[in-house]
Amino acid sequence: MDSLTQLTFGAACGEAVLGKKIGRKALVWGAVLGTLPDLDVFIPLGGPVNDFVYHRGFSHSLILLALLSPMIAWLITKVHPDTKRYYRRWVLLSFLVLEASVLLDLLTIYGTQIFWPFDTTPMAVPILFIIDPLFTLPVLSGVLAALVLKRSSTLGQRLNMVGLVLSLAYLVWAFSAAEFVERRVTEKLACQGVSYSQFISSPAPFNTLLWRVVGIDKDRYFETYFSLFDRKTPLFVDFYPRNLALMAGIEEHPPIVKLKRFTSGYYAFSTVGEYVAMTDLRMGSEPDYVFRFKVARLNDSHPTPIDDERLKTTQDWRRLAWVWARIWNSIPQP
Numbered sequence: 001m002d003s004l005t006q007l008t009f010g011a012a013c014g015e016a017v018l019g020k021k022i023g024r025k026a027l028v029w030g031a032v033l034g035t036l037p038d039l040d041v042f043i044p045l046g047g048p049v050n051d052f053v054y055h056r057g058f059s060h061s062l063i064l065l066a067l068l069s070p071m072i073a074w075l076i077t078k079v080h081p082d083t084k085r086y087y088r089r090w091v092l093l094s095f096l097v098l099e100a101s102v103l104l105d106l107l108t109i110y111g112t113q114i115f116w117p118f119d120t121t122p123m124a125v126p127i128l129f130i131i132d133p134l135f136t137l138p139v140l141s142g143v144l145a146a147l148v149l150k151r152s153s154t155l156g157q158r159l160n161m162v163g164l165v166l167s168l169a170y171l172v173w174a175f176s177a178a179e180f181v182e183r184r185v186t187e188k189l190a191c192q193g194v195s196y197s198q199f200i201s202s203p204a205p206f207n208t209l210l211w212r213v214v215g216i217d218k219d220r221y222f223e224t225y226f227s228l229f230d231r232k233t234p235l236f237v238d239f240y241p242r243n244l245a246l247m248a249g250i251e252e253h254p255p256i257v258k259l260k261r262f263t264s265g266y267y268a269f270s271t272v273g274e275y276v277a278m279t280d281l282r283m284g285s286e287p288d289y290v291f292r293f294k295v296a297r298l299n300d301s302h303p304t305p306i307d308d309e310r311l312k313t314t315q316d317w318r319r320l321a322w323v324w325a326r327i328w329n330s331i332p333q334p
Helices: 003-022 024-035 037-042 048-054 062-079 081-106 133-148 155-191 254-262 319-328
Strands: 198-203 210-217 220-227 238-241 267-272 275-280 292-299 302-310
Touching: 003 024, 003 081, 003 133, 003 155, 024 037, 024 081, 024 133, 037 081, 048 254, 048 292, 048 302, 062 081, 133 155, 155 198, 155 210, 155 220, 210 319, 220 319, 254 275, 254 292
Parallel strands: none
Antiparallel strands: 198 210, 210 220, 220 238, 267 275, 275 292, 292 302
């Protein structure tokens, strides 16, 4: 999730666990710990592809963070010695905030290695877009109430709890929506005779009413959208080539191997001038994908491995107008 969401959710958890005992210190430390796992983005890991596939690795290990929680709590009590008697509460706060931060990231499509180091498979339960105002606003409002209102009153603490409950209720809704989308898309693809070996669905930007679906069928992939308001209208399915021939002879090039594993098979190749680029099909939309990497150079139509390089990408934010319109009406992509 985005940094604001992680910060506010951590602050809300901190307030809920220890706010009554020590005041705003709990809220502040909850915010700090909520953003801590994602700080691995500032650690150079050996190149663009490595930075991409190893982000949300060791820093998002549920096991490692659980083991670190007592130490973090001890360090906090060193900063605030007057709160030593609440050490166990500090441990609970650290544990809940850190684990919640990881689990929130798990709910986006990126991929999170929650069982590192025993299992480094990137896992995702994509029920939220990386920024979802309907999830963030309730918990943000509760945190602001707890921050602004007088500590002598319990109103701020109660509003903080209300914000947490509403945000968690939204997760229940998102899970239900994801299951419904999976079922209906499977039915529609079968009715339309669309073949595939796998497909994945994830929310379109900033909502859980419209879902993007990308599927793989051998040397091609497809993209379509499904709205919770769609009825019997067919899906508008667009097909594109994966250009797998572009990796002929360089299948074992480390960046390609890593990206194939990290994307769970949702990848395609294309040419960018004299270079071969590999694209993660899960994030972004056709043709504006977020993660694209140069992995080879073409010499007389034969690919030669090169050091990986991330391609600069731009997003056409005017597409948000289409997203809004597609929620309510079954229309093809622009």
